[in-house]
Amino acid sequence: MAEKVVIHIFDSWGLGSWGILFSIMILTFVLGFFFDWIEITLIVLPVFAPIIAGLDFGDHIAKVDTVYWFAILMAINLQTSFLTPPFGFALFYLKATAPKEVKIQHIYKGIIPFVLLQLVGLILVISFPEIAMWLPRQLLQ
Numbered sequence: 001m002a003e004k005v006v007i008h009i010f011d012s013w014g015l016g017s018w019g020i021l022f023s024i025m026i027l028t029f030v031l032g033f034f035f036d037w038i039e040i041t042l043i044v045l046p047v048f049a050p051i052i053a054g055l056d057f058g059d060h061i062a063k064v065d066t067v068y069w070f071a072i073l074m075a076i077n078l079q080t081s082f083l084t085p086p087f088g089f090a091l092f093y094l095k096a097t098a099p100k101e102v103k104i105q106h107i108y109k110g111i112i113p114f115v116l117l118q119l120v121g122l123i124l125v126i127s128f129p130e131i132a133m134w135l136p137r138q139l140l141q
Contacts, residue, residue, distance in 0.1 A: 006047055017055040021070075024048050025077055025122070032081030036089065040078060061129045065136075072132040073125060080118045083111045 010020050024044070031040045052070040061069050082090040085108050095104050125132045 007051055010051070017057050020051065020055060021057075021073075021126075024052070025073065025126075028074060028077045029080060029084075032078065033084050034087060035081070036087070037078040037081050040081065041074075045074065061133075065129070065133050068136050069125075069129050069132055073122065076118065076122045076125060080115055083115050083118070085111075 010023070013019070013023075015023060028040060028044055031044070035043075049067060049070065053067050055066065056063065057066065082088055085091065088111070091104070091107050091111065094107055095102070098107070
């Protein structure tokens with residue numbers, strides 16, 4: 001039922017397959033600011049995975065591989081939830097092991113390059129799905 005509502009919303013926006021994918025990726029990234037990866041996975045995947053499975057990305061990715069590709073994109077995107085303030089758990093682990101003179105603000109500034117690297121990796125896997133699909137294809141042969 002929930003996926004029909006979401007499909008209706010996306011159809012009314014007229015985004016197309018790529019627009020829907022990018023909307024889901026942005027939503028997941030923003031949710032990572034406030035929720036842990038488990039909560040995001042339990043909320044987002046059951047609603048959006050069937051929608052992504054029904055989308056057509058043309059020659060960019062085979063229809064059979066779309067769900068696997070989406071799962072890998074989500075995993076990469078969810079990695080950022082460990083690094084993004086205010087609830088990035090890795091930031092608090094780092095703060096707990098850092099010397100007392102290191103403030104949480106220093107850690108927040110220090111993670112910016114790493115979040116940018118995560119986003120570059122996400123863009124690369126979106127642009128070149130073969131990066132992510134090589135291993136699953138080897139295992140499924």
